[in-house]
Amino acid sequence: MNFEYSEKEEKFRTEVRDWLKETLPKYLSEKVKKYQRLTKEDYELFMNNLSKKGWIAWHWPEEYGGTGWNAIEKHIFEEEIVKASAPRIVPFGVNMLGPVLIEFGSEEQKNYYLPRILNNEDWWAQGYSEPGAGSDLASLKTTAIDKGDHYIVNGQKTWTTLGHHADKIFCLVKTDLNVKPQLGISFLLIDMDSPGVEVKPIITLDGEHEVNEVWFTDVKVPKKNLVGKENEGWTYAKYLLTFERTGIAGVPNSKSALNHLKMVSKKSTKNGKPLIEDPMFSSEVAELEIDLLAMEIFNLRTVSAAAEGKAPGMESSLLKIKGTLVRQKTTELLRKALGPQALPYLPEQFDEGWNEMPIGPEYAGPIAKQYFNMRKISIYGGSNEIQKNIVAKASFGL
């Protein structure tokens, strides 16, 4: 047993860190640190840098322009971009659709879309969830009716993250209404500027616009936009979800949130003394740190098995559950650490260039908002309850 990174891996870490130091503008990492709203251009700037460097597609085979990194290198890369406070990589094109096209797309689709994804020419959105199809995704209602050389699409998608920036959307649609739900689904690529597509914002409980509804009314979609075979979309959809769950433990994010929590609980006071000196509070922090320490090793065990080619099965589900609970606990303790300072809500504080006096310490502003925002992580990507069903079905033999 050996828990150390190899010399080669440490060298890779240094290379990534140096590159980030060189290319990530200070204003952007400051925005991320302060939880300010990122513009489309902010995301694109970072992703274009990655493209130029050839580091954008880490789940793709090298022949298609992928990085060829193993699971440990991906893990190191993820850690470093979080440490550097870089924006998240918008995953829909490069981490979700890309692998599906590589596995199931036609030559024409691969030749056209893959280079465009590598160069960030298209902003993709994910059209999976519907108002009536969340955990029970297969019960989706959006239809695509065969009209010879094209389909006519009608229906509604929801929770479309950053869909208001998107040029294109990949959708699960019903192409056969007379069979078992899973059997009649197809995987369709749709231009967002097609007539009949309408995007409506959903404002989430923290007051932010991140997700959307996307409505389709008699939208004409050419047949060449069908991925793989008609009515076999469910297979492709599930294949995509395995990529969505990669790195879902979010260890780097939780580590950085824990450091933030320690900073805040040193500055917050109780009876005039630093809150971190309160035995009850510091005990909660310590047990959270222990949970995270154990999860980091659990994650590395899974990552290193994946680097040897063993596909993570129920481990990804277990890590998703624990990862989201740990992450949510950090936001809970941050909120508690603030006491009454958690109350003020100044939405304009998160705009670029805001330079008024904050109420209370500057770090207090985003914390309660972030706590509410983070409730989503145990819901999306297959809710934690669904993950438990998956584990039970896959490994208990009940």
Added chain:
Amino acid sequence: MDFSLSEERKMLQETVARFFENSYNDIKKRSEYLDMNDGFSREFWKESSNLGVISGLISPSFGGLGGSGEDISIIFELIGKSLCIEPFLSSGLLSSTILSSIKNPKTDLINEIIDGRLLVSFAHMEMNNRYEDHFVESKAFFENENWKLNGSKSFVINGDSADKVIISARIEGKINDKNGIGLFLVDNDKINNRSYNTIDGYRSAELNFDNVNAELLCKDELALECIIKANSAGALALSAEAVGIMQVCFDLTLDYLKTRKQFGKSIGSFQSIQHRMVDMMLEIEQVRSAVMLASSTFETNSSTRDKNISAAKNLVGRVGKLIAEESIQLHGGIAMTWEYSVAHYAKRLIMIDHLMGDADYHRDRFKLLS
């Protein structure tokens, strides 16, 4: 990074596993051993020695064949799986740790321990000690060229059958001073000994001594270091033992869910029960991970060693409670019986939190070391 065991360690694991499975094949066998004079089987202990299980806990520098964090974890995880009650912790690990960490290591005694001929218990706990390394009330004094001890020690595992006992006693200073503690070796036949069973099946003893002659092993800084090292080694071993126990609890519960039928179907088909099993599985993986980390840093500097061991033992305390209580609850009435094995596993799992520092103790130590 490599999380797999070396070929050598895999062999150790297989050998010990086979031996335990043959000798401790069911809970009735354990009860038989428990009812023996010493609270364990001398014959089994001798066989453990012949097979090299005891020497697996001791470093080659002192005549053993193992002694690393990984060796300790492998052996104790299997001890947990079999719910074995032999003196591996008291003699094999705690006493040998101290005898090998003093200035002039007692290699001859360690060899006798390895051979299964000598049993030595470590007597540090007192009635008012709540796991502290340096809370020592028993007194030591030097008189007529001899060290003598006065006082009492509590909850001394295998304290009745031990040939010798290592006793911590205060040479000078206040009850809670870090300095002024000595470790002494005493022949057990000179000590007043009240023996009893613990609720989880171990044999334990209360020791009372009045001006008994003792041999000084070490004192002051080194004595405290030895106590901390022994307690940390013990906490690691118990954490690994807990992993083995948790796995058995989980497996027994899962089996039971498949066979027990109510409302015309197996109770494992109910979603509320399946979800609780996933929670158990997840937390066991967390504990396993923490124990792996603690084993891997056992030979590093003492603050990293102790921090990771405390993380593991804290988690063992919290998760142990979950697994023990859920195993009983999901089994239902059958788990309330003495006859069925899961109850004994659950009892040991809970009582592990009362040995070598509970979850609160190790959480606080983790804080200090962070």
